[in-house]
Amino acid sequence: MKYKSQKVAYLFFATCMALFVLQLVYGFIMGFARMGLDGLHDWIPFNVARATHTNLLVVWLLAGFMGAAYYILPEEAERELYSVKLAVIQWGSLVLVSLVALVGFHFNWWEGRKFLEIPRPLDYLVVVNVLAFIFNIGVTVWRGRRFTTTGLVLFGGLLSAALLYLPGMWTFQNHVFDSYFRWWVVHLWVEGVWELIMGSILAYLLIKLTGIDREVIEKWLYVIVGLTFLSGILGTGHHYYYMGAPEYWLWVGGLFSALEPLAFLAMALWAVFLANKGGRKHPNRIALSWAVGTGIMSFVGAGFLGFAHTLPQVNIYTHGTLIVGMHGHMAFWGAYAMLVLALIAYAMPQMTGRNLFTGRIPVIAFWTANIGMVAMTAAFAVAGVAQVYLERMLGIDFLVVQENLEVHFLGLVLAACLFTTGILLYIWNFTRYGLPRDEALEAVR
Numbered sequence: 001m002k003y004k005s006q007k008v009a010y011l012f013f014a015t016c017m018a019l020f021v022l023q024l025v026y027g028f029i030m031g032f033a034r035m036g037l038d039g040l041h042d043w044i045p046f047n048v049a050r051a052t053h054t055n056l057l058v059v060w061l062l063a064g065f066m067g068a069a070y071y072i073l074p075e076e077a078e079r080e081l082y083s084v085k086l087a088v089i090q091w092g093s094l095v096l097v098s099l100v101a102l103v104g105f106h107f108n109w110w111e112g113r114k115f116l117e118i119p120r121p122l123d124y125l126v127v128v129n130v131l132a133f134i135f136n137i138g139v140t141v142w143r144g145r146r147f148t149t150t151g152l153v154l155f156g157g158l159l160s161a162a163l164l165y166l167p168g169m170w171t172f173q174n175h176v177f178d179s180y181f182r183w184w185v186v187h188l189w190v191e192g193v194w195e196l197i198m199g200s201i202l203a204y205l206l207i208k209l210t211g212i213d214r215e216v217i218e219k220w221l222y223v224i225v226g227l228t229f230l231s232g233i234l235g236t237g238h239h240y241y242y243m244g245a246p247e248y249w250l251w252v253g254g255l256f257s258a259l260e261p262l263a264f265l266a267m268a269l270w271a272v273f274l275a276n277k278g279g280r281k282h283p284n285r286i287a288l289s290w291a292v293g294t295g296i297m298s299f300v301g302a303g304f305l306g307f308a309h310t311l312p313q314v315n316i317y318t319h320g321t322l323i324v325g326m327h328g329h330m331a332f333w334g335a336y337a338m339l340v341l342a343l344i345a346y347a348m349p350q351m352t353g354r355n356l357f358t359g360r361i362p363v364i365a366f367w368t369a370n371i372g373m374v375a376m377t378a379a380f381a382v383a384g385v386a387q388v389y390l391e392r393m394l395g396i397d398f399l400v401v402q403e404n405l406e407v408h409f410l411g412l413v414l415a416a417c418l419f420t421t422g423i424l425l426y427i428w429n430f431t432r433y434g435l436p437r438d439e440a441l442e443a444v445r
């Protein structure tokens with residue numbers, strides 16, 4: 001750590017850990033409900049658990065990205081953060097708005113649009129919050145002494161993500177229009193601008209952890225940004241197949257979304273190749289494992305399992321089934337959850353001056369979580385294929401099929417226990433680092 005103000009990232013990282021645990025609690029509530037053990041139904045019905053689970057995910061990932069920006073951008077711009085005070089206020093208001101929204105879901109205060117459930121009045125507060133964040137990092141970058149590709153792509157990704165929140169706030173009476181613009185947020189986030197955030201954070205980590213020249217690493221960042229935009233923007237069409245949008249989206253969406261895995265493949269190869277070439281010089285090897293793991297798991301979850309249901313001929317059967325859960329879990333895990341955990345694994349020793357990245361615990365946490373997630377994905381896949389066959393091909397009634405699938409959720413819950421063990425170990429190690437300290441300035445490389 002070079003600048004004192006980078007320490008503010010800790011607040012965001014700690015928030016990630018807390019909200020992640022809560023997200024998993026709601027995952028278990030749903031896992032049990034899907035097995036038929038729905039004792040909490042009167043207090044937390046499935047729709048509430050689902051909205052809480054997915055919104056907690058989005059909030060902790062956004063908190064992670066914000067913490068990442070506060071940590072990375074001062075170093076890239078070679079100056080202190082514009083205002084630590086503003087960052088703390090912005091953190092506090094983010095936590096407050098998120099908690100109000102999450103409690104609100106439990107009292108049926110929500111909008112009912114998947115992933116965009118947050119009620120409208122709170123949307124305005126989110127906008128103010130994000131403006132404060134963008135202003136703070138924007139001034140930092142603008143007044144900085146150095147403009148790096150990594151820093152600019154990170155800032156550009158965050159700014160575009162903020163702007164793309166707005167189409168979700170447009171109100172329509174017509175369901176087709178509503179769906180159409182909802183995807184501008186949901187799809188263009190995860191398969192567009194968030195990939196810029198991913199590419200730049202990975203670039204930062206690879207620069208730090210492999211010791212390879214910045215120029216070499218950043219050259220590939222351009223390729224990744226190019227591939228992302230080439231495929232991801234028109235790839236939005238893979239959500240427009242059978243929802244009332246014009247027919248040309250069938251081939252436009254099919255063709256361009258089929259190219260989307262290329263960007264994830266490029267990131268995977270980039271991370272693996274650089275990690276090997278760099279000879280793994282940095283002592284924090286586990287942070288490098290998380291970074292390379294991000295490349296690999298995102299390619300499998302987003303690229304491979306996304307491709308598996310992206311062609312209209314397949315999607316007509318799989319749309320809205322547990323096949324989507326299979327893909328959604330591993331894609332979010334590989335691309336964004338692992339990315340945030342990679343940065344935290346790198347930043348904590350830097351911020352506290354303590355070396356807790358060696359030894360067995362961090363390695364066990366890494367493998368247990370990843371093997372657990374692979375097993376969870378497999379459980380969703382088996383349930384999803386069975387669902388598609390029974391419900392969509394044989395035409396058996398939806399609810400009858402759901403009952404038949406209950407057994408698969410036992411597998412899911414067991415796999416989730418393994419996954420959760422890994423995550424709890426990671427979080428336990430996180431707490432062992434304690435609070436960031438000024439003595440850590442330049443203490444560890």
Ligand code: HEM
Pocket residue numbers: 023024025026027028030031034050053054057324325328329332333337412413416417419420
């Ligand atoms: C304890 C671990 C977890 C369990 C038991 C669990 C379980 C579930 C269940 C049962 C659903 C609802 C599926 C349905 O019936 O439609 C769901 C949805 C979802 N979960 Fe999890 N989950 C867990 C962890 C995670 C993690 C770590 C992530 C992200 C990294 C995640 C991301 C999602 C997403 C994105 C959805 C919505 C998928 C869709 O749109 O169809 N979950 N989860």
Ligand code: HEM
Pocket residue numbers: 114115186190191238239257258260261298302303305306307308309310311315318319320321324327328331332335336
């Ligand atoms: C990290 C990147 C990605 C993440 C986090 C992600 C996550 C998700 C989630 C959560 C959904 C459910 C959305 C909803 O119903 O509201 C979804 C849907 C979908 N994703 Fe992805 N995805 C990613 C990349 C990709 C890629 C690269 C492809 C194609 C190659 C793809 C193909 C699809 C398709 C076709 C659907 C629609 C499923 C349906 O018809 O119900 N995804 N994705």
Ligand SMILES: [Fe+2]
Pocket residue numbers: 187191235236238239
């Ligand atoms: Fe998409």
